[in-house]
Amino acid sequence: MMEISSGNDGQMNGAVIMEQFQYSSQQLLLQTPQPDDFKNTELSTFDRLLRSKWDAAVELGCFRYRIDELQTKILPGPRKIVAQLNIKRAIERRKPQKMTHISQPFNPDIFNFTKVNPKEVLFELCPERDTSDSVTDETPLCNGVTESQHHSVLINVSPLEYCNILLVPKRYQCIPQVLTEDAILLALEAVLLSAHRGFILGFNSLCAMASVNHQHFHGYYLEHELLIRRTATRPVIGPCHELTDWPVRGFVFQVKGQTVQETARSVYKVASVLQQKEIAHNLFITRGCALDDDSQIQEQTVRLVLWPRKSFFGAKNDKTFPEVAFNVALCELAGHLPIYSKESFDELTEEKAIERTREVSLSSEEFEALKDSVRSVFQKW
Template sequence: MRQYSKMSAFAVYSYCDDDYIKLVPSWSQPRVLSKFDSELRARWDQAMQDGVFKYTLDHIRTRILDGPLSLVAQLNVKRALERRKPQEISSLCQPFNPKIFNFTRISQREILFVLKRREIGEEDPLGELRKRYQDENIVIVNVSPLEYGNVLVVPSLGKCLPQILTEDAINLALETVLLSAHPGFRIGFNSLCAFASVNHLHFHAYYLEHPLYIEKTPVKKICRHCYEITEYPTRGFGFQLGENKLELARIMYKVTDYFVRENIAHNLFVTRGSAMEGDTTRQTLRAFLWPRRPVFGAKSEDLFNTAVCELAGHLPIKVGDQFDTITEAQVRNILSEASLSAVDFDKVKLKVIELLESEGQ
């Protein structure tokens, strides 16, 4: 049975726990695509052929910077020039504004499918999609793509939620990565004041055919649910998938909810990677949360914006004349400028430990 059923101009990709890919091939092994990968890529390719995007990706140049971080720099000038103008952001809790651009205004051609969870053994859903997609999670193309397969995952489209993480949204992000068998399929989130461009709850997901240092970056355990990133230019927290992804989503939401209440801008990145303790050759899902210095207004015109991809080591470069000369040392300096100071981070860390140590008490 196909994983989706056609409904009018749209499709529903349904999935359950049996569809999660627990182990993906290593970077040295041949690529094996899951049903989810095949469906997303086929529909994304068709959208590219149909001219849905603002540009193709044949202009992108890739360069791995010398240094221990093996940073992946990609020159993508067209994204800087042709993308939709980012919205002016003045507050981490800025309310949703229906009068400006949001994802209910996109062209129907941009919708790849509705992402719908089903229970094991349940038939794929049939019937008409509700007019407003009130509770539907949709996957749409990013018309100004970062990389191949770049899509936006929009939780509960019709609820018009602001760009503030919910527990359900975090769980959806984890599930989306688990549906892929590609080691380079990642998903990320930028909060408001952390380079979010649209104040409508969404994640970026895409394929990158290069490993990232963040997949194996050293961490140290600071409490039973959380790790601190070490030997990295930006201070942050790490989490890993255990037996229960719902538990991981709840734990991470406790932290992001605290960030929102305290007006702490933040970025979230989820990727495949090595276990954070014990047998570090074991594969798991790694999730990173960076509390960071806020950015107000629209995005800048610097060499690159220090948003979630950049914090994870993937650098979409906007300025061509510096692409061939930028060094890891320069990037480290830029990334460190986004980080909270040691004093401020330690204050946040103590609160995070307090929050998570209370779990189950």
């Protein structure tokens, strides 16, 4: 049963009691009508709640800046890259934390998502399977807080698009920024709770432009088509495919031929290889066409694209790259570019954008060696 329950916002054992969005697997929207015009999408209960809470947070002044309408253009060229001018994000976003390696432990003494203003928490996401869970004395929690294992949906106070949220699994368990099977499942279900094909969720690992070492996913609506939703792939092993015509080499999975749980497990198998090998990575989750339709028949599924990539140990900025002025993280790899200066926005071309994103790609030799490791994991699992 899907329901929205709300109590009085207050304190209980040090934690704020938040509105809860409860759902079961029967409410996951594996197939939804997809009109040509994004604005004609019939929204789900999840969409309506998220948008209403976000809009209310805007009116309360919870953000560092407003993004009522971002200047947007599609770069000329076959890839139809979406570029958006967002100068304030570059200037006013929180300073990224220093990342030294992929498996860096959680540090409770620096900023993390237990420290946000309660007004930044929109609601708690509560899968039915979690209703019997409880936090015990042995469960590691931050700041002495005891609270349920429900998952927090926060605003991103420095948004890159409409309804830019942070989905933080089991927020007070203070999990470092690594992919786990449960977290992938939660993010995948969140995309399936939305009826809007423009709703996106994604993950940046440490050394892949994650700015906070506390497990979280970015989510937002993008009302522009992205080629990644239908670009060609080929099989690697089992449910794991690879991109065949993309600037950065990556793996692709889909919610077709597997259950949602099995899909999350398949993605985690590859993510665990990347974590063991200390390879930085980005994950992008979006509705798109099935992988075996040769990109012609728009059969709907959810695609999960996992990019292994070169590590960066800090955020590059507009002063470092004045000719391009964007960092390469989950949305940029998918073809959505938030641009941080007007000059760069005006001068950016598809060729320059592709050249910039290719800088983070593993070499052909590195990726082929990684594919051998992935095949080995699937054969043994």
